[in-house]
Amino acid sequence: MVPSTAAGGSPPAEVLRASGVEKSYRRGTWPARRRHQVLRGVDLTLAPGEVVGLVGENGSGKSTLMKILVGALPADAGTVTHTGRTGHCPQEPVLYERLTCDEHFELFGRAYRLPADAERRSRREIYASLGFERYAATRADRLSGGTLSKLNLGLALLADPDVLLLDEPYAGFDFDTYLRFWDLVRERRTAGRSVLIISHFVTDEERFDRIVDLCEGLAVPR
Template structure:
């Protein structure tokens, strides 16, 4: 087996039998909504996977479970390496600037100042938003806020990157920059799981996993 083939089969994230039921109300009016019913998902090194499914099929729920934000009712998750997460709603502080966010996240990720500044400059260039470095987050447009959200998830160069609809609000140029960036991550052996609603994106993924009736199936 060549090195490339060997690395391609190394799982970096393995989720097995993930189940989740949301419960609302109190007896006798209690409602149950089983969203995930034994979902299996494996992400290999250097693989870009699209997670698709109709509205309400459980994509965000699964991603929140994978990052540990939400507890599953059953199942196991095995993660090898670091994890980056870009949620649908950015986790930012209104009064801080973009630069200040990078500084804060750099400390949280335990990067040295040099490492953080190098990555920060690269991400400003890759996503083309350096001119907003000193702008407070509550004064950014929705698209620029989405760029910052994505950049913060990438700052520590995670082995596995989970993105919940990252390009809602991106203009065409940014959308293409996003896919360039994802392509470079694939080449570097990093893995990305992207929740997507765009049929047109499906050929950009190595594999597409569809959630339906609580189960995950491979689309092609």
């Protein structure tokens, strides 16, 4: 992934751009192994303060694209450029079973190099926004699936990223948490932060600025 900045210090026209991204995997056993191409030249942009939904069926390559966007997986071809700090919420929470919610925030805060007071302030705001303060001292292996999803999202939000990349972020949320989630997204849009939400379905299209379908390895504007 190649970071970029706008010339002259002016606000960037785009905070994320993927150009011609390709990815394929080999499947089967030798000698019948074959190359299966998942992404065939994806082009995708994200502007400051924009909320974009990327929608595709299971197996369409959504999670593969997300991993390439955050630099966790190399593309076979194409480029990804971004500006500012990026927050990533993976589909499957990457958490430590024996750490409490508070300990997770402290650990990630240090990884982000946040001052201790800034980390604690952000942590309190996230607890209040998503409604899981009472689990602050609870270990991850004792949390319900829904609360794990809240913690997973909270860790992505901790450093107030310029770009938030979310892979199926509201899986496991009850309706109240779902509404809280969209309140957070609206606040980020108002603050000029950008959000990309990858999901296999969209029920509230009006909440997005744009919807892009991932179909046959290409990103197609809806």
